[in-house]
Amino acid sequence: xxxxxxxxxxxxxxxxxxxxxxxxxxxxxxxxxxxxxxxxxxxxxxxxxxxxxxxxxxxxxxxxxxxxxxxxxxxxxxxxxxxxxxxxxxxxxxxxxxxxxxxxxxxxxxxxxxxxxxxxxxxxxxxxxxxxxxxxxxxxxxxxxxxxxxxxxxxxxxxxxxxxxxxxxxxxxxxxxxxxxxxxxxxxxxxxxxxxxxxxxxxxxxxxxxxxxxxxxxxxxxxxxxxxxxxxxxxxxxxxxxxxxxxxxxxxxxxxxxxxxxxxxxxxxxxxxxxxxxxxxxxxxxxxxxxxxxxxxxxxxxxxxxxxxxxxxxxxxxxxxxxxxxxxxxxxxxxxxxxxxxxxxxxxxxxxxxxxxxxxx
Amino acid sequence: xxxxxxxxxxxxxxxxxxxxxxxxxxxxxxxxxxxxxxxxxxxxxxxxxxxxxxxxxxxxxxxxxxxxxxxxxxxxxxxxxxxxxxxxxxxxxxxxxxxxxxxxxxxxxxxxxxxxxxxxxxxxxxxxxxxxxxxxxxxxxxxxxxxxxxxxxxxxxxxxxxxxxxxxxxxxxxxxxxxxxxxxxxxxxxxxxxxxxxxxxxxxxxxxxxxxxxxxxxxxxxxxxxxxxxxxxxxxxxxxxxxxxxxxxxxxxxxxxxxxxxxxxxxxxxxxxxxxxxxxxxxxxxxxxxxxxxxxxxxxxxxxx
Numbered sequence: 001x002x003x004x005x006x007x008x009x010x011x012x013x014x015x016x017x018x019x020x021x022x023x024x025x026x027x028x029x030x031x032x033x034x035x036x037x038x039x040x041x042x043x044x045x046x047x048x049x050x051x052x053x054x055x056x057x058x059x060x061x062x063x064x065x066x067x068x069x070x071x072x073x074x075x076x077x078x079x080x081x082x083x084x085x086x087x088x089x090x091x092x093x094x095x096x097x098x099x100x101x102x103x104x105x106x107x108x109x110x111x112x113x114x115x116x117x118x119x120x121x122x123x124x125x126x127x128x129x130x131x132x133x134x135x136x137x138x139x140x141x142x143x144x145x146x147x148x149x150x151x152x153x154x155x156x157x158x159x160x161x162x163x164x165x166x167x168x169x170x171x172x173x174x175x176x177x178x179x180x181x182x183x184x185x186x187x188x189x190x191x192x193x194x195x196x197x198x199x200x201x202x203x204x205x206x207x208x209x210x211x212x213x214x215x216x217x218x219x220x221x222x223x224x225x226x227x228x229x230x231x232x233x234x235x236x237x238x239x240x241x242x243x244x245x246x247x248x249x250x251x252x253x254x255x256x257x258x259x260x261x262x263x264x265x266x267x268x269x270x271x272x273x274x275x276x277x278x279x280x281x282x283x284x285x286x287x288x289x290x291x292x293x294x295x296x297x298x299x300x301x302x303x304x305x306x307x308x309x310x311x312x313x314x315x316x317x318x319x320x321x322x323x324x325x326x327x328x329x330x331x332x333x334x335x336x337x338x339x340x341x342x343x344x345x346x347x348x349x350x351x352x353x354x355x356x357x358x359x360x361x
Numbered sequence: 362x363x364x365x366x367x368x369x370x371x372x373x374x375x376x377x378x379x380x381x382x383x384x385x386x387x388x389x390x391x392x393x394x395x396x397x398x399x400x401x402x403x404x405x406x407x408x409x410x411x412x413x414x415x416x417x418x419x420x421x422x423x424x425x426x427x428x429x430x431x432x433x434x435x436x437x438x439x440x441x442x443x444x445x446x447x448x449x450x451x452x453x454x455x456x457x458x459x460x461x462x463x464x465x466x467x468x469x470x471x472x473x474x475x476x477x478x479x480x481x482x483x484x485x486x487x488x489x490x491x492x493x494x495x496x497x498x499x500x501x502x503x504x505x506x507x508x509x510x511x512x513x514x515x516x517x518x519x520x521x522x523x524x525x526x527x528x529x530x531x532x533x534x535x536x537x538x539x540x541x542x543x544x545x546x547x548x549x550x551x552x553x554x555x556x557x558x559x560x561x562x563x564x565x566x567x568x569x570x571x572x573x574x575x576x577x578x579x580x581x582x583x584x585x586x587x588x589x590x591x592x593x594x595x596x597x598x599x600x601x602x603x604x605x606x607x608x609x610x611x612x613x614x615x616x617x618x619x620x621x622x623x624x625x626x627x628x629x630x631x632x633x634x635x636x637x638x639x640x641x642x643x644x645x646x647x648x649x650x651x652x653x654x655x656x657x658x659x660x661x662x663x664x665x666x
Contacts, residue, residue: 022419026419026420033445055419060476061421061473064473066475
């Protein structure tokens with residue numbers, strides 16, 4: 001990396017914002033707005049007592065974002081309570097994933113984080129029960145197209161997204177963290193077995209720390225769209241920093257990744273969190289994860305691709321190769337999620353048959 | 362203080378075509394970039410008194426207007442708008458470039474500045490007391506606003522009431538008044554010497570022209586005002602002038618319906634709005650004659666505190 005974007009410099013070492021010029025702040029606020037990260041940056045600066053060092057015009061923009069973050073947290077809690085009520089008759093615990101899990105578990109990664117969907121995990125055998133219970137409480141399937149229904153139900157790791165008929169809130173009901181068609185199958189039963197209750201929130205659970213990190217990494221490194229990638233990398237950074245302070249976390253991380261067939265994924269997560277956000281990872285853990293590294297020429301290529309695609313999607317963070325890197329990773333993401341023939345069939349259907357089936361509007 | 366007028370046309374065009382023109386309108390600085398001649402022409406005409414920020418500073422919004430490329434350069438030329446490379450709208454005919462800039466700036470504020478409760482309303486002030494005029498398009502709000510601000514009232518904004526929850530004050534935006542269709546002629550006749558942009562006839566809203574904000578209103582762009590009245594104007598041809606009080610709860614709901622971000626603000630939005638409504642007298646106002654309308658506004662009584 002020749003020169004890191006300002007947003008990365010500020011996140012790595014918040015103290016240096018004290019020396020930022022007006023032009024630096026101008027760019028910093030634009031980079032963070034490109035990812036909806038203004039509330040996260042605000043939370044970080046407040047935590048470090050640095051808000052007084054922010055010049056008035058940038059400070060005003062932080063104040064524009066503050067009500068959104070507050071309202072978002074409130075709405076998320078409300079939706080989680082509604083889902084918990086809906087699922088109660090099924091006897092299923094409500095296992096939250098990603099953003100909602102960070103918020104409800106009170107994790108650093110949840111502070112100021114904005115997300116549009118709530119993700120939950122249920123055992124595959126109980127999917128129908130969960131879907132029926134949610135429908136009774138107003139969440140209905142959004143993808144009515146027969147092919148989309150089949151795509152989700154047969155090949156994906158989640159139901160077609162459900163949307164509440166009155167509040168328009170979205171739930172993604174997962175039964176696994178990777179599609180059925182992906183080459184590796186982290187066993188969801190293991191994730192559910194290790195899930196932990198949320199203190200003070202009866203009936204609510206989140207993944208265990210190792211699994212939370214691994215799921216976040218899976219989400220990022222099996223992805224084909226990279227517009228939110230930097231936010232996911234920042235999640236990883238916060239999760240690793242927070243859990244890393246707990247006894248036993250680092251020792252168990254690589255073995256757990258191995259157990260869930262996610263060694264390569266963890267290797268990438270640690271590598272790029274460290275390279276881009278300077279995340280503190282013990283050398284022994286890096287060495288252990290390096291067993292899962294790809295061959296040197298492939299790693300050389302991946303560095304060049306990921307260190308572009310993982311940056312904020314702001315023009316100031318892009319170079320001549322950024323578009324190409326994102327395109328190659330788009331191909332890679334799809335390739336990883338579906339075997340080639342199935343993928344070809346899926347893309348063919350989406351390109352030529354789905355548009356034909358759409359009723360004329 | 363550097364203003365658009367004192368900058369000179371050549372330097373204005375250089376900034377618009379290059380690093381951007383950092384235009385201050387009340388609480389906001391917009392960095393505008395465009396090489397389209399009518400954009401420079403209208404900024405020079407309608408924002409003449411607005412202050413500029415020196416180059417290389419901090420701007421709130423980074424907007425750019427440019428002609429669409431490809432075939433559209435020759436065939437029915439279009440203008441494209443982006444905010445920091447993000448394109449929120451479809452392109453419009455090139456003749457709409459300046460109205461598009463105005464709509465774009467409204468969009469920038471109303472989608473981002475959530476530190477304020479933002480209401481789709483005109484705001485005017487006299488003797489330290491402000492009237493909020495919320496209204497859907499077609500109600501004659503802008504016509505009335507244009508007339509009032511040339512008869513002794515100060516313009517805070519024609520489109521956006523920014524209510525600050527912390528102190529319940531309204532903040533000025535200091536930008537031109539947008540006039541549509543017949544109201545363009547009405548204002549031209551009513552306000553001698555009105556500075557109006559050349560009307561653009563092929564917009565989605567019909568013919569549109571913008572009226573320059575009075576210099577005195579622009580000069581006071583940092584001076585907030587206390588809300589005292591909420592007036593829902595309704596132009597009705599040949600109607601007698603009537604001013605009917607509205608119950609507070611009803612006024613609250615009607616203003617909330619006209620707010621851009623009432624639900625985003627949650628409890629803070631409720632408190633800000635109920636505070637303002639409690640302080641204000643609220644009315645339904647029907648008018649057809651501008652002189653009579655102004656007389657009614659001038660006679661508005663300070664609500665009891």
